[in-house]
Amino acid sequence: MNAVQPSIDELVRARVGATWAFRTRAEIEATARFARMAIELQENGATPFVVTGAHDAAADEARHRDLCARVAAKWGHPNALDHTPPRTRIGRSDMDPRDRLLWEMVSVCCIGETMNTALMTRSLEVARDEEIRTTLHELLRDEVVHARLGWAHLAAERSQGRGEFLRDVLPLLLEASVEPGFLEGKDIAVWSDALYPYGELPWPELVQIYRDTMNLVVFAGFDAVGVDTSKGRAWLEERSPA
Ligand SMILES: [Fe+2]
Numbered sequence: 001m002n003a004v005q006p007s008i009d010e011l012v013r014a015r016v017g018a019t020w021a022f023r024t025r026a027e028i029e030a031t032a033r034f035a036r037m038a039i040e041l042q043e044n045g046a047t048p049f050v051v052t053g054a055h056d057a058a059a060d061e062a063r064h065r066d067l068c069a070r071v072a073a074k075w076g077h078p079n080a081l082d083h084t085p086p087r088t089r090i091g092r093s094d095m096d097p098r099d100r101l102l103w104e105m106v107s108v109c110c111i112g113e114t115m116n117t118a119l120m121t122r123s124l125e126v127a128r129d130e131e132i133r134t135t136l137h138e139l140l141r142d143e144v145v146h147a148r149l150g151w152a153h154l155a156a157e158r159s160q161g162r163g164e165f166l167r168d169v170l171p172l173l174l175e176a177s178v179e180p181g182f183l184e185g186k187d188i189a190v191w192s193d194a195l196y197p198y199g200e201l202p203w204p205e206l207v208q209i210y211r212d213t214m215n216l217v218v219f220a221g222f223d224a225v226g227v228d229t230s231k232g233r234a235w236l237e238e239r240s241p242a
């Protein structure tokens with residue numbers, strides 16, 4: 001065996017383990033975030049549907065955390081649960097708290113959960129590993145609902161004439177939705193088709209899903225509630241021309 005190049009088995013194990021450890025950390029953060037947002041949503045006049053939905057989402061994410069940790073442990077990351085969510089908040093500290101909460105709901109649900117749903121849908125199409133399929137299926141079922149919460153909250157705020165500021169901060173929201181350099185193809189992970197059966201996707205496909213979901217679902221959703229997407233669309237075209 002070559003000392004520098006990992007074997008396919010090593011590559012698969014490293015990549016799958018890293019994916020599920022990353023997901024475990026993301027679910028830990030999502031659990032804390034939804035629990036806090038549920039309280040803030042109630043304090044800021046959100047609809048009962050959204051407040052209850054955020055409470056339920058916190059419980060969903062705690063369940064996801066444990067499901068993801070189980071897969072991570074099987075693939076070589078037994079300590080994925082050892083993660084403390086950062087205390088940093090999304091948005092600007094000088095903002096009206098209600099606007100800041102809307103920024104956060106849009107970032108987390110309308111963009112984050114929508115994007116996650118699209119990625120996991122494609123992962124589920126290619127995955128053949130039974131445990132990964134079952135886990136993806138369960139996560140997906142809930143993330144679809146979490147995405148809807150964001151759209152419901154945004155629609156409710158727009159109906160009260162709020163959220164105009166989103167037009168100007170859309171590029172910041174998009175910037176935060178990807179790892180630095182992701183769209184430009186910096187640090188592309190080594191790929192092998194042997195990764196598909198574990199639900200992994202190659203970089204060009206990830207970018208395509210990001211672009212398509214942003215254009216066909218996210219921007220379309222903003223358009224539907226009268227949030228001007230021109231700055232957001234320009235941001236995407238600049239970084240990832242069609
Ligand atoms: Fe989740």
Ligand SMILES: [Fe+2]
Pocket residue numbers: 030057061113142143146
């Ligand atoms: Fe979620």
